Amino acid sequence: MKTVTMADVAKHAQVSKSTVSQYLNKRYDYMGEKTKLRIEQAIYELGYQPNIIARSLKQKSTKTIGVIVANILHNFSTEVSRAIEDACNRADFHTIICNADDDPAKEKKYIEMLRAKQVDGLIIFPTGNNRDLYQKMLDENYPVVFVDRSVEGIPVSSVMLENERASEMAIDYFVNKGQKRIAIITASMIEDVSPRLERMEGYKKALQSHKLAILDEYIKSVEPDQVEEALQEMMALDQPPEAILAGNDLVLKEVLQFAKLHHLNIAEDLSVIGIDDVPYASFYTPPITTVAQPTFKMGKMAGEVLLDKINKKKTTDERPDYRFEPTLMVRESVKEKGGYVL
Amino acid sequence: MKTVTMADVAKHAQVSKSTVSQYLNKRYDYMGEKTKLRIEQAIYELGYQPNIIARSLKQKSTKTIGVIVANILHNFSTEVSRAIEDACNRADFHTIICNADDDPAKEKKYIEMLRAKQVDGLIIFPTGNNRDLYQKMLDENYPVVFVDRSVEGIPVSSVMLENERASEMAIDYFVNKGQKRIAIITASMIEDVSPRLERMEGYKKALQSHKLAILDEYIKSVEPDQVEEALQEMMALDQPPEAILAGNDLVLKEVLQFAKLHHLNIAEDLSVIGIDDVPYASFYTPPITTVAQPTFKMGKMAGEVLLDKINKKKTTDERPDYRFEPTLMVRESVKEKGGYVL
DNA sequence: CTGAAAGCGCTTACAG
DNA sequence: CTGAAAGCGCTTACAG
Incomplete structure (x- = not known):
């Protein structure tokens, strides 16, 4: 597998490397028609492929x-x-x-x-x-x-x-459907990652604008593998939430899994909205309402x-x-x- | 953003480029301890990062x-x-x-x-x-x-x-559950792609080994967007299939979507097995039996x-x-x- | 133990 | 219209 280089092409076409390079870069401005043809021919015959690495080194791009x-x-x-x-x-x-x-x-x-x-x-x-x-x-x-x-x-x-808006949309929808006991679960916030914070903010602001109380027990920020436990706790409350906003696709997955495990019917027993439009949302049973990102x-x-x-x-x-x-x-x-x- | 090169490091450390190169490639065999330190220092002070492109060009890897x-x-x-x-x-x-x-x-x-x-x-x-x-x-x-x-x-x-085996496993399971009217839908076979052919083969062989007839009406190889139509046709048969083997994840998705659309309950009205273990299989309603690839x-x-x-x-x-x-x-x-x- | 020199495969002013 | 030459930033025998 000896590689054929630009020098080989040049020799074969009986021109200089420079000219071959010009050809490759389509700077034919002043190139003779016959030269062009000879180079084309040589490239084809030798099966030449330019080495991008070499070009990059020179061009610094x-x-x-x-x-x-x-x-x-x-x-x-x-x-x-x-x-x-x-x-x-x-x-x-x-x-x-x-x-x-x-x-x-x-x-x-x-x-x-x-x-x-x-x-x-x-x-x-x-x-x-x-x-x-x-x-x-x-x-x-x-x-x-x-x-x-x-x-x-x-x-x-x-x-x-627009993360706050995403939570707000979900909460507004819940409230319009008559839901009042609305919880939120987002991924852990140890790292202070902005969308998580903003989604949380949006949740709180939306509740306030609907004159609903913000309950600490209804708010969880945990790693995916702790979502189940978090749900466990919430559901054991005297007044468990009836609706849950899942902060992202992984949380949604955990929520659905939890529901399955505990034989809770989505919608019937527990309303759910997920942020991120998961691929299976439309054909899940029931189809899942989501807030999609563009x-x-x-x-x-x-x-x-x-x-x-x-x-x-x-x-x-x-x-x-x-x-x-x-x-x-x-x-x-x-x-x-x-x-x-x- | 003038980049610092190996030459800069060499000058700063008062050695030659060769020596810096040796250092970077951890060939310290004969390198003086003080030289090593000086180079290390220079690299740190200048914030030098080697240019992999240049190295690749030389090393041809x-x-x-x-x-x-x-x-x-x-x-x-x-x-x-x-x-x-x-x-x-x-x-x-x-x-x-x-x-x-x-x-x-x-x-x-x-x-x-x-x-x-x-x-x-x-x-x-x-x-x-x-x-x-x-x-x-x-x-x-x-x-x-x-x-x-x-x-x-x-x-x-x-x-x-082991594609034939995959179909065989699914068919064996269907048959053990008492299913006899088993259809298969795979992606289109225009391109003669081997797994599709093999899965089809496996399906046929397994049916034969169970002494079940192979019905052309129960076999479809189509593009994802034609799965719905294919199902339509199958379900309109006098003897529609009661079980479907979905040849891959995309086909499975279409089958589930079709079932949803026509209010067919999976398992109850239509049994399904999919080849490829989709992420939502375990928490779908009902959970979907699949043939997983390792x-x-x-x-x-x-x-x-x-x-x-x-x-x-x-x-x-x-x-x-x-x-x-x-x-x-x-x-x-x-x-x-x-x-x-x- | 370290350095000078050639070379990897290109591109690009510059000269003619 | 085309070529000689330098250079991109490294590595690698080889010499000392």
């Missing part, structure tokens, strides 16, 4: 961006990544996707590895716990955009959901903002963040409590 | 492999990819994952792009329609392994499920076989393929037809 998702297990991450890819492909950029597994150490490793690989920019779903690194990239004027989360004090523009638009925006920074070589952010409106996907997991409608 | 999945929408693809990544990470290899979208043209584009990026080897879930390219890689002794599918006449070793093991094997080829520089395959046993995940989507048990 790899036409590749890195994407580091906090946790690939979230549906959201997969869908947004796909949209980022599409946006980048359109600009002839490639995409390398890495999964930080919610682990700041892994996130750090990937940031360093991708930068060592000379990717031209980074889209990060930040874990939030690598402030020094984030700051360093800013200082170096390295193109970065955040997705899903923002990091306090780090002025990198972030593509995010994942495609968000990914597209993230890709475009990053490409813009890369091209313009300006990494300053004129906008702190790009917020997107959620959509309520009304299905059948919320019970209508006739008598209590406001 | 990127320590990166490419993975091209036929269709990332299959759960199977995602899980196997994750396992491949893990296996590669362990050997300090990176992974670039691309999605061919079941489109041979895209597959071709990605194969060429990844090879241009000098990845050291390729794991492909082949679409099957790029025979020339596959053959070319073989001829060039380029390291490749296939996953999920094999390609007739292309002797690249492939990591696959995705983790398969991905690990694919990664290891490829790394082996890369390291040993031998790309000949001592084994045509690596077959894995499926597992029946018994849940509750198959009705026990008491009276009819054999």
Whole structure:
């Protein structure tokens, strides 16, 4: 497997490497027609494939961006990544996707590895716990955009959901259906991750605006594997909640699993709304009402903002963040409590 | 953002570039302790990060492999990819994952792009329609392994499920539950993709071994968006099927959606088994019985076989393929037809 | 124990 | 219209 290089092509076509290079880069401005043909022919005969690595070294651009998702297990991450890819492909950029597994150490490793690989920019779903690194990239004027989360004090523009609005939509819907005992379960907030905080805020504000009390027993922020226990506790209350807002897809899954285990019928015995529109929502029994994120638009925006920074070589952010409106996907997991409608 | 290079470090530490390079590659055999310290210091002070692109160019190895999945929408693809990544990470290899979208043209584009990026080897879930390219890689002794599918006449070793066995397990289970009117729906077979064929074969053989007739009306191979229509037809038969084997996760999804739409209760009105253990199977109502592929093991094997080829520089395959046993995940989507048990 | 030199496969002013 | 030459940032025999 001896590789054929540009020099081989040049010799075969009886021109210089420079000319071959011009040809490849479509700078035919002054190139003779016969020369062009000879090169084309040589490339074909030798089965020549340019070595992008060599080009990148010289050009100091790899036409590749890195994407580091906090946790690939979230549906959201997969869908947004796909949209980022599409946006980048359109600009002839490639995409390398890495999964930080919610682990700041892994996130750090990937940031360093991708930068060592000379990717031209980074889209990060930040874990939030690598402030020094984030700051360093800013200082170096390295193109970065955040997705899903923002990091306090780090002025990198972030593509995010209107999170408070998402909770609010869910609560409004619950209340309109006559639900009053509404709980919320979000992923753990140890890391102070912004969407979790905002969704919690939205929940509280919405309850207040409906003049409903905020009960500590109805609020849980826990790891996925503790959701069951949290539900256990809630359901053992004298006044257990009758409706639950699941803060993300993983929490929703746990809630549904819990319901199954304890033979609670969704809607009938327990109303549920999930933030994140899971793929099975529409054909679940009953179909699950969710608050959908415009994942495609968000990914597209993230890709475009990053490409813009890369091209313009300006990494300053004129906008702190790009917020997107959620959509309520009304299905059948919320019970209508006739008598209590406001 | 002027990047600091090895030359800068060398100057700062007052040694030559060679020595810095030795240091980075941990060839300290004969390196003076003070030199080592000075270099370490210089690297730290300058915040030096090696440029992997430059190294790759010289070493002719990127320590990166490419993975091209036929269709990332299959759960199977995602899980196997994750396992491949893990296996590669362990050997300090990176992974670039691309999605061919079941489109041979895209597959071709990605194969060429990844090879241009000098990845050291390729794991492909082949679409099957790029025979020339596959053959070319073989001829060039380029390291490749296939996953999920094999390609007739292309002797690249492939990591696959024991597909016939998968269908057989499902049919045996149906029959043991007293089901006799068993249909199968697989994805379209226009492309002659091996697992689909094998699953179909397994279905037929299993029916025969149970002395059940093979009815053409009970066999459909269609695109996901035609599954509904196919079901429509089947269910309109004088003797509609009472059990359905869904050939993969996407088909299963369509079947469940169809059941929902037509108010058919799974198990009660229609028994179902799906090949591929979908994430929601365990908490669906009713929980869905599936035939699971050992995705983790398969991905690990694919990664290891490829790394082996890369390291040993031998790309000949001592084994045509690596077959894995499926597992029946018994849940509750198959009705026990008491009276009819054999 | 360390350094000078060549080279990996390209690109890009610049000269002609 | 085309070529010679330098250089991207590393690594690696080889010499000393």
